[in-house]
Amino acid sequence: PESWAQVNNKTYSHLQNVRTGLIDPDTPGTAKTKKGINGDEYKLVFSDEFNEKNRTFYEGDDPYFYGFDGWYGATMDLEWYDPDALNTGNGTLQIHLDKVQDVEHNHNMEYRSGMMHSWNHLCFKGGIFEVSVSLPGPAGIHGWWPGVWTMGNLGRPGYLATTDGMWPYTYNDCDAGITPNQSMTDGVSYLPGQRLPSCSCEGEEHPTPGKGRGAPEIDIIEVSADWGGMNAGVATQSFQVAPFDIWWYPNYEFMQTPSYEFSMVNTYTGGPFQQAVSTTSMLSNDWYDGKEFQKYWFEYVPGEGEDAYIAWVIGDIEMMRFDARAIGPNGNVGQRMIAEEPMSLIMNLGFSENWVAVDWDNLYWPTDMYIDYVRWYQKEGEEMVTCDPPGYETTEYIRNHPAAYNNANYTHWEDAGYSWPKNTLMNGCSAGTENGNGNGNS
Numbered sequence: 001p002e003s004w005a006q007v008n009n010k011t012y013s014h015l016q017n018v019r020t021g022l023i024d025p026d027t028p029g030t031a032k033t034k035k036g037i038n039g040d041e042y043k044l045v046f047s048d049e050f051n052e053k054n055r056t057f058y059e060g061d062d063p064y065f066y067g068f069d070g071w072y073g074a075t076m077d078l079e080w081y082d083p084d085a086l087n088t089g090n091g092t093l094q095i096h097l098d099k100v101q102d103v104e105h106n107h108n109m110e111y112r113s114g115m116m117h118s119w120n121h122l123c124f125k126g127g128i129f130e131v132s133v134s135l136p137g138p139a140g141i142h143g144w145w146p147g148v149w150t151m152g153n154l155g156r157p158g159y160l161a162t163t164d165g166m167w168p169y170t171y172n173d174c175d176a177g178i179t180p181n182q183s184m185t186d187g188v189s190y191l192p193g194q195r196l197p198s199c200s201c202e203g204e205e206h207p208t209p210g211k212g213r214g215a216p217e218i219d220i221i222e223v224s225a226d227w228g229g230m231n232a233g234v235a236t237q238s239f240q241v242a243p244f245d246i247w248w249y250p251n252y253e254f255m256q257t258p259s260y261e262f263s264m265v266n267t268y269t270g271g272p273f274q275q276a277v278s279t280t281s282m283l284s285n286d287w288y289d290g291k292e293f294q295k296y297w298f299e300y301v302p303g304e305g306e307d308a309y310i311a312w313v314i315g316d317i318e319m320m321r322f323d324a325r326a327i328g329p330n331g332n333v334g335q336r337m338i339a340e341e342p343m344s345l346i347m348n349l350g351f352s353e354n355w356v357a358v359d360w361d362n363l364y365w366p367t368d369m370y371i372d373y374v375r376w377y378q379k380e381g382e383e384m385v386t387c388d389p390p391g392y393e394t395t396e397y398i399r400n401h402p403a404a405y406n407n408a409n410y411t412h413w414e415d416a417g418y419s420w421p422k423n424t425l426m427n428g429c430s431a432g433t434e435n436g437n438g439n440g441n442s
Contacts, residue, residue, distance in 0.1 A: 005022055005385040006385070006387070022385060023044055024048050024051075027047040027373070041379070042127060043377060045124075045376055045385050046124070046385060047376070048093075049091070057083050057086040065345075067081070067114055069082060071408075076354050078109070078350075078353075079097065079109060079112055080112050081115040081350070085098075085113050085114030095113065095114040095116070098365050113349045116347045117344060120156070120398060123343060123344050124150075125340070127376055127384075128299045129345070130373075131347075134370040135283075138363065139285035139286075141359050142224065142225050142226060143360075144363070145355045147348050148220045148346070148347050149218065149220060150217065150218045150220070151344060152216050152339060152344075153394040154213060161407075162404050165413060166195055167240070167242075168215065169214025169216065170242070171198075171212045171334075173198065174212075176332040178197040179426060189243065191273060194243075196213035199423050201422040201427060201431065205397075208392065211392075214242070216239070218239050218240075219238045219239075220237065221296045231285075236280050238278035240274045242275060243336070245327065253325075253326075254306070254326040256321050256322070263281035267280075277327065281319045295314075297313050300339070308323060309321055324338050349367075349368075401416070403416040
């Protein structure tokens, strides 16, 4: 691989799944570069065209992706995620959702589907993430929850102990923002506080002492239905962030929705477990059931200030952008950052009453979500394809906490046998530094 790339160092028994480079040889030459929203040139650093038939995604089958095997309890999903529901054919990744005949062989759940991760295998920091999707039908009907999204690698999707006090924090200050409920009693936040703040005590476990860490989330697309009562698909594109603005309202002065005929700022701005800086956009019902594909992408620059931003695009039409000033100091919290963490990729098809009311009378199964390709672009000289970017390393910390990162039954950090690190604000101690103890076991 290139000198700037670091992929996991595992060995693979299914050699037919292992290719020699980060860029799929089937990616057309015209897709090797891409213009960003400001006209900047980006180069392709990773792609998967899913052209090889009958790939499998059990753990150990593929160097970049694997299928989650478990129940996604965080959102009370109605399906069990099984790697067997992920396959390739007709030049696409196919995520298959179906009702099962024998629930005893599906962990006593009626439905089965697929969720594909690159967690701790393949991470990126900064750039453009583009995916081409044909959504699961029926179009325009409430129920399915297809998603393509990214999350900081310190959180493993589906493993609640790892996201406890981590999701969706993106914060480097040491104030009320790191405390349980943001030290408020108005119900704005039910979060337990930031587990790895910038002011952890000296000697406490922390991957990079002196730096606030978390597991923020950038969603390229989550889909529901019924735009304006027109029975059309609705795309939600969001940045999940903590700690929260007052009543989850960011500074709209630093937010743009240039395609208001298709898109608007999401009226849902958050709840007690996450703030969502988000846009909703109308979709064509032709972009379903494998009939037609559409590309969805976001471009982002990590950090704080006006030069750090996220922009979401459908096709070639920009739907929304905002810069970090939109999540600047507000109320009792300081500046939140555009995600500095290395981000892993997730593609899934689920459904849950926690997402939308399920229209049982008009849904059908089986149904499939088709991914034609995934591509990640970064600027020349700014390539960062690693789960250990400088100052935001993750893999050693993950390796030193196997109980939490390998057992999805644990729902809190302490359940896995680890202690919640002390910090100077709440516990009275001297702060750890970047040269201090960061990765010892409890």
